[in-house]
Amino acid sequence: MSGPSTRSVLEPSPWSQRLAALLVIVYALITMIPLVWIVLTGLKTPPDAIAYPPKVFFEPSLEGYVNLFTARSRQAPEYMASLPPPTSWYDELVRKRNMVITGPSRFAERYLNSVIIGFGSTFLAVFLGTIAAYGFSRFKVPLKDDLLFFILSTRMMPPIAVAVPIFLMYRVLGLSDTHLGMILLYTMVNVSLAVWLLKGFIDEIPMEYEEAALVDGYSRMQAFWKVVLPQAKTGIAATAIFCLIFAWNEYAFALLLTSGEAQTAPPFIPIIIGEGGLDWPAVGAGTTLFLLPIVFFTVLLRKHLLRGITFGAVRK
């Protein structure tokens, strides 16, 4: 006999909750393995990284990170012996492989390019998207539905399908291998997503708030700034993360359109060549550092993201 239950009929039973939790944990573990492997690889020595069978337990080394940030050259043992004792721990690490540091690598520069282009295009896409979405949401725009469909249609093919025309266009316009060119390109791809996502969020903000502000003596711009934006911030945060992830991870256009000046980290990391093939610890180190900003912002905005992704499903 069971006593009167205190839980609602809509609430799952404790056992199904436990089962669901278990499934989520297993799924998380499976999806995390590649990431964990990348982080671990970044901490291995090159021989450990390519050892077979693969090493799960190993002595951690910062060689990957040193290699990532430095340019090195191999020297004859006689030359190595003639050098004065190493002045730093990373110097020592490099010399063990019969090499000397000749200068910094271009990784920091590429990383900075990624930051400029990723955040720049995200800001621009979200800014334009917010304004456009507000316009579509609040005003009678002629051919509104057609325009919205047109905006959406820019996402109906993979962006890379137009790579050749864009390559030619950019060459003529002098936008190839420039920060501005890459920012504009990623903004163009992201702005349709931003408009559609943000329109959904702004549609959900009742008009009465702005009307109240208008009657209270504010102009429409001021009402937008003081009343609409603060309430749209969840949507803006979610949209910004989506845009940033795309711009940050984009590989194909970056490979095609950039080389010297504006190259971002994604095309740079795979070309870190070491002695006798890819320097896997350096690749692992570069990838780990590359992942950090997205992880950071996703964790920072996770509360907004959860509401953002489920928007429309739950009405407050």
Add this chain to the structure above:
Amino acid sequence: MAEIVFENVTKRFGNITAVDNLSLTVADGEFVVLLGPTGAGKTTTLRLAAGLEVPDAGRLRIAGVDVTRAPPAERDVAFVFQQYSLYPHYTVFQNMAFPLRSPSQRWDEARIEARVREIAGLLRIEAKLDNLSTKLSGGEMQRVAIGRALVRDPAAFLMDEPLSSLDARLREDLRVELKRIQEDLGATILYVTHDQMEAMTLADRIGVLAEGKLVQIGTPRQIYSEPASVHVALRLGSPRINLLPVGALGLTDGPAGATTVGVRPEDVILGQGGAAARVIAVEHLGAETVFLAESEGNKVHALAGAGVMRHAGEETTVRMLPGTALFFDGEGHRLAAARASDAEREAERAHGT
């Protein structure tokens, strides 16, 4: 405070005429309630006054100034919305201070603080000033919304069913408070509702709207006892006025052209002579009792005191207080007919039920 004047104002949305050639003057310090069903154009009328809609024809003056095309900010009116009235990202204090911080007001912070506290005291929400506006009960939210309108001392208040989302008890409390505040401040208020009780208790004058037209405007008593049409007669009174064909229950003395006769339930008397009838249903409402009776195929509501005991199925008789019937023609317009004086009716009623 100032007067609001609508002059032949028309507003269309596509094929629908929401407000049709409306002329209305809300005098300085007057409380006018617009009453009508959903879609009658009440809210559109308010929004026109606020400047949230621009009329297609006609003119609008507030405090003697033509504001037909002026933006809302220039009209110096305060609007209380039905719901969604508070900014959810602000505290109660910030909500109430919001109009005073607008570019057209720009009060200094010390004055804002004093003013908000004063109005919060008036509305008994001082204790909630630091709460986030979403952390309030429905009644408190509406109080804050009214407070946000009051802080500014505007030319006029426009209120769109401000009490409709509240429960009955709160609605009653706030109604009394609102009337008190209006009288204290001598405020000009244009108020929209579909609740006849609110209209009757709050209004200096009630304007009845139907399909965008102002059908009748007058004091609550005029609207109740001298409705211009069947439509107006049906809007006020609970239970609703009884509408019967002329000739029913011996009501044959109507003027020429009358087709329908209206009798208020309180003017229907059971068991005191008249036509044979049968009680169908009885509703005890505490202080009064509503009977539904049937006579000659017509159903009639009768309102009686709590002491009158009858039960469903009982055979009885039904008649009207003489002179209380309202006669309407085929199009629903009321026809003038000699009515008994109020004193005569009171005497009869005391004698009757």
